[in-house]
Amino acid sequence: MTWWIPLRSLVRNRRRTALSIAIVALGTAISFFVYGFLEDSRLQIQASTVSQFGNLQIASTDLWEDTAEGYEYLISPELEAQVRTLMDTRGSLTGITEQLQFPGLVAAGDETQVVRITAQVPENETLTSDGFVFEGRPLQSTDVAAVVMGRSLAERLNVGVGDVVTLTLTTVDGAYNASPLQIVGIYKFSSEQVELQTLFMPLTFAQLLLNTTGVDRLIVNLSSIAATGREVVAIQQQIDQAGLSLEARPWYDLSPIYQQLSGYFDILFGFLTLAVFILVFFIILQVLTLAFLERTREIGTIRALGTTRGEVFRQLIAESGWLAVLGSLTGILIGALLGLGFNAIGLEWQPPGTVEASVLSMQINGMTMLPPFLVGVVATLLSAIFPSIQTSRLRVVDALRVE
Amino acid sequence: MNEGSQFCHERGEPFLEAVGLGKTYTVGGSMVYALRDVDFTAAQGDFIVINGPSGSGKTTFLNLISAIDRPSHGEVRIQGVSTSELSERQLAGLRKEKIGLIFQTFNLIPVLSAAENVEYPLLLQRLPKPERTARVEAMLEEVGLQDMARRRPNELSGGQRQRVAVARALITRPKLVLADEPTANLDSETGGQVMQLMQRLNQEHCVVFIVVTHDPAVTPYAQRKIRIHDGKLTEGVAA
Numbered sequence: 001m002t003w004w005i006p007l008r009s010l011v012r013n014r015r016r017t018a019l020s021i022a023i024v025a026l027g028t029a030i031s032f033f034v035y036g037f038l039e040d041s042r043l044q045i046q047a048s049t050v051s052q053f054g055n056l057q058i059a060s061t062d063l064w065e066d067t068a069e070g071y072e073y074l075i076s077p078e079l080e081a082q083v084r085t086l087m088d089t090r091g092s093l094t095g096i097t098e099q100l101q102f103p104g105l106v107a108a109g110d111e112t113q114v115v116r117i118t119a120q121v122p123e124n125e126t127l128t129s130d131g132f133v134f135e136g137r138p139l140q141s142t143d144v145a146a147v148v149m150g151r152s153l154a155e156r157l158n159v160g161v162g163d164v165v166t167l168t169l170t171t172v173d174g175a176y177n178a179s180p181l182q183i184v185g186i187y188k189f190s191s192e193q194v195e196l197q198t199l200f201m202p203l204t205f206a207q208l209l210l211n212t213t214g215v216d217r218l219i220v221n222l223s224s225i226a227a228t229g230r231e232v233v234a235i236q237q238q239i240d241q242a243g244l245s246l247e248a249r250p251w252y253d254l255s256p257i258y259q260q261l262s263g264y265f266d267i268l269f270g271f272l273t274l275a276v277f278i279l280v281f282f283i284i285l286q287v288l289t290l291a292f293l294e295r296t297r298e299i300g301t302i303r304a305l306g307t308t309r310g311e312v313f314r315q316l317i318a319e320s321g322w323l324a325v326l327g328s329l330t331g332i333l334i335g336a337l338l339g340l341g342f343n344a345i346g347l348e349w350q351p352p353g354t355v356e357a358s359v360l361s362m363q364i365n366g367m368t369m370l371p372p373f374l375v376g377v378v379a380t381l382l383s384a385i386f387p388s389i390q391t392s393r394l395r396v397v398d399a400l401r402v403e
Numbered sequence: 404m405n406e407g408s409q410f411c412h413e414r415g416e417p418f419l420e421a422v423g424l425g426k427t428y429t430v431g432g433s434m435v436y437a438l439r440d441v442d443f444t445a446a447q448g449d450f451i452v453i454n455g456p457s458g459s460g461k462t463t464f465l466n467l468i469s470a471i472d473r474p475s476h477g478e479v480r481i482q483g484v485s486t487s488e489l490s491e492r493q494l495a496g497l498r499k500e501k502i503g504l505i506f507q508t509f510n511l512i513p514v515l516s517a518a519e520n521v522e523y524p525l526l527l528q529r530l531p532k533p534e535r536t537a538r539v540e541a542m543l544e545e546v547g548l549q550d551m552a553r554r555r556p557n558e559l560s561g562g563q564r565q566r567v568a569v570a571r572a573l574i575t576r577p578k579l580v581l582a583d584e585p586t587a588n589l590d591s592e593t594g595g596q597v598m599q600l601m602q603r604l605n606q607e608h609c610v611v612f613i614v615v616t617h618d619p620a621v622t623p624y625a626q627r628k629i630r631i632h633d634g635k636l637t638e639g640v641a642a
Contacts, residue, residue, distance in 0.1 A: 002526060008514040301510040304471050305571075306499025306527050308492050396471040400506075 006318035013291065020287050020380075021327040027280040028331025028376035029338065034272050035372050036339050036362035038265045044358060046225055046251075048190060049258045053251040054097075054127045054219035055228045056235070058083060061247045063216055071172040074100075074214030079244065083218055086238045092223045092231055095126030098215035100206050104169040106181075106199065108157040115153070117167070117199045119206030127219045136161035136185035143202050147181040150195030151188045159183060167199075171211040179209055190358070220248075228252070273375050280379040288320060288384050292391040299391055300399025312392040320384030321377075328376030332369050339364045418578055418611050419445040419468060423477035425634075426463050437463040438634040440477070447578070448609040450602060452625035453636070454616060460634040461615040462583055468613070469502055469581045470494045481579070499527050503572030503610075507584035509564040511556040511571075517563075518543060518552035521570045528575060542570045546600060562593030566600065573604055580604075582614045586621055598624045 010017045060075065062068035075083075080098065087096055100119040105112055120127065122139035130138035139148055147165065149157075159165060161183055168178045181201065189195050207213060222231055232250045239246050252258055292299070299312060307315075339362035348357040362368075421443040428435045438460045445451060455461050466472035468479050470486045471494075478485045481501060486494060498504070511520045518539050525535040543549045546566040556564055565585060572580050582601065586594030598614075602624050605612045614621060622628055628639035 005515070005526075012514045297510065298512060301506070302512070302523070303495070304469070304498060304504050304510075305524055306495050306497075306502075308495045310492075311527070397466050400471070400510075 003318070006315055007322050009295075009315075009319050010322055013294075016287060016291055017323070020284060020323050021330055023283045023287070024280055024324060024327025024376050024380050025331035025334055027276040027379070028328045028372050029335040031273055031276045031372035031375050032332055032335030032369060033338055033342075033362060035269055036335065036364055036368040037342075037360070038269055039368050040361050040363040042262060042265055043363065045258055045261055049255045050225055050251050051127075051131070052194075053254045055222040055225065056220045056232050056248050056250050057217045057254060058220065058235070058239070058246050058248045059217040060245065064247055064249060070174065071210070071212065071214070071216075074172070074212060074216055075218065075246070076214050079246075080215065080218060082242065082244060083239070083246065086242060087220065087235070089238070090231065090235065092227050093220060094223050095124070095221040097121050097124045097126035097219050098203060099127070099217050099219055100203055100210070100212075100215045101217075102169060102206070102210060104167050104199075106153075106157070106165050106167050108159045108163065108165045111157045113153060113156060113196065115197055115199050117169075117201055117206060119201050119203045121203050126221045132187035132189055133185040134188050136183070138185055139200060139202055140184075141202075143184065144205050145179055145181050146184045146202060146205075148185040148187055148200040149183050150198060151186050152192050152195035153197075153199070154183070154186050156196065161186060167209075169209060171209070172214075173211055175211075177209050177211075225251075269371075273371075277375055277379045280376065281383045284320075284323075284380050284383040285386065289387040289390075292316060292387045296391070296394060296399045296402040299394060300396050300402070303394070303396045304400060309392045313388050316388035316391060317381065317384055320381055320388070323384075324377040324380035327380060328373045331376055332373055335372065336364050336369075338362075417444045417446050418449075418482060419443075419613075420480040421464075421468060421477065422480070424464075424467060424474050424479060425476040426460075426467060426472070427475045436634050438467070438474075441634075441636050443468075443629075443636060445579070445611050445613060447611060448605070450605045450612045450614075450624065450626040451629060452614045452616060452622055452627070453629045453631055454619075454622055454639075455631035456617055459631045461617070461631050463634075464631065464636075465581055465583050465613070465615045469504060470497050499524065500575065501578050503575065503577040503580040505565070505568050505572045505580065505582035505585050507587045509556070509561075509568045509588070511564055511567055513556055516553050516555055517548055517559065517567045520556070520567055521574050524571060524575045538574060542574050545604070546570045560593075561589050562596060565589060565593075565597050569597065569600060569604070573608070573610070576608070577610065579611045579613070582612065582616075584616050584618070585614060586616065586618050591620060594618065594620060 060068070060073035063073040084096060087093055098121060102117055104115055104117050106115050120139070122141050122143055133148060139146060149159070154160060157165065163183050164180050165183065166178060167181050168176065171177050187200070203215070222228060228250045232248050235248045239248065303312060343361045347360040349360050350357040421441050424438060424441040424443070425436065426438040428437060441464065453461055453464065463472070467474050470479070470481070473487065478487050480486070481497060486497070489497065512523065515523065521542055522535050522539045525538060540549065543552055546569055548563060548566055548570065551559060551563060556567070559567065585597055585601070589597060598621055601612055601614070604610065630637045630639055
């Protein structure tokens with residue numbers, strides 16, 4: 001009918017309307033706060049994962065599926081050159097580098113540790129461990145038998161910058177090889193597991209030790225994390241068209257931990273949303289049922305004047321719609337203010353299995369506001385359906401008799 | 404007051420007919436007749452007062468002829484169409500287009516101003532805003548409330564509220580206006596003013612007015628006087 005009659009009806013009982021708005025707002029604010037916090041955690045993990053893996057990696061399917069025997073999956077310099085030519089056409093690409101990972105055994109004195117060596121091009125701008133080095137220095141182009149070691153491993157081996165450790169490995173031909181490596185830097189990372197098991201060394205020296213000229217993967221960085229999925233598809237099409245036996249995989253497929261955490265966050269938010277939804281639904285149902293009951297005579301009057309059941313239903317739903325929108329907007333506002341306060345405090349938390357505390361914060365933007373806003377609106381509107389149907393179906397004569 | 408010249412002279416075809424109309428309720432397992440075998444006709448321009456004591460069936464009769472309730476037997480015909488054959492939606496349409504209702508307790512919508520209450524039936528008819536505004540202003544002037552247009556019902560006196568209700572009933576230019584105890588909540592002077600207003604509107608617009616009341620002060624305004632007792636109608640002395 002009109003937008004203002006339902007809105008005007010809301011102000012008739014200000015206390016009840018305020019209570020309804022407060023309930024919807026509280027539910028929305030809680031939902032927004034938790035969702036914003038989880039999304040911030042998710043983004044931090046995304047950034048951390050991308051810094052570890054790049055936006056995407058290109059390698060042989062045998063490497064991804066772990067179906068190769070030995071080092072058959074290595075990418076030759078010729079194949080790498082072909083891929084780099086293809087990548088030149090990608091506008092969103094910001095960098096590409098090679099990497100070679102292989103297992104080894106590192107020893108210092110009586111202590112030994114099984115490790116996974118990540119050999120990379122020193123001083124490349126695409127993906128390095130440089131930012132994590134907190135003691136000593138990162139790898140340099142002039143380095144040969146040098147290594148950057150994790151803090152936890154250094155503590156376990158009781159070694160530091162300048163010390164020498166011995167690396168034992170198997171070459172691509174299956175022969176044993178060993179080499180002394182000088183520790184030039186110590187890095188720290190959010191995961192203790194990574195610190196214990198991952199060593200970084202120059203690619204050319206690693207190829208020398210393994211007796212190969214190949215690499216096992218090409219790491220590609222893009223201008224944005226969000227572009228990853230789209231670029232993976234496009235790059236894979238180019239690779240397939242060129243007839244190369246390689247496969248591009250996005251960072252989120254390369255990190256099972258991210259997928260698990262992301263799934264966990266979804267479940268957490270899902271449960272919370274459900275709880276908020278149920279809470280808002282039943283309280284608003286009760287409030288609206290009472291509010292509509294009090295207006296029985298008025299409903300009878302407008303029905304007697306010629307308002308159809310459908311029009312009454314739509315008017316009541318419109319009232320609830322206003323309530324839903326006002327309540328949810330208020331909730332978003334409260335949640336945003338809470339979030340700003342929370343972000344300003346800068347609370348730190350050290351997740352289990354990590355060595356670095358991270359700052360707890362909340363994402364406040366349109367993308368994190370929308371789902372809680374919709375939860376508030378939908379819960380309120382759904383709770384209004386039953387009392388609205390019931391009220392609109394009242395017999396006119398009965399409704400007019402109510403005092 | 405009850406001279407013939409004060410009523411509409413354009414007497415037309417029967418607008419409203421009730422044939423063998425009855426309404427029964429089941430109370431405690433036994434059937435109670437609220438209205439039985441009523442035959443009734445109202446033509447264009449009639450000003451009819453139906454008088455009777457409490458519980459005589461006045462409101463039941465009004466509910467049936469205003470199409471807000473369905474008869475147990477018999478039928479109501481409005482311009483030849485039986486209300487029993489109409490769906491809920493069609494009955495709502497009939498009330499919206501052809502019937503104006505005035506209630507004992509005014510039944511104004513409390514959150515709307517006097518003008519908005521009068522405008523409400525026009526909103527149902529989906530008339531454009533300029534036409535609604537013009538008609539509401541004219542109608543409020545006609546009932547002498549042009550200065551009260553923005554007031555809410557709780558800011559109006561009983562007489563003013565009932566005049567708003569009269570304006571609301573007439574704003575759609577209905578053929579039939581039904582008033583249920585329109586003076587019951589008013590003092591005698593205000594009640595008289597409201598009745599004079601209704602009589603004038605009947606005269607000017609040739610609308611059928613059926614006023615149900617047990618207030619003897621209303622009877623002198625009648626062109627046709629009908630007595631209702633124990634659910635039966637008896638035509639009285641014509642005005």
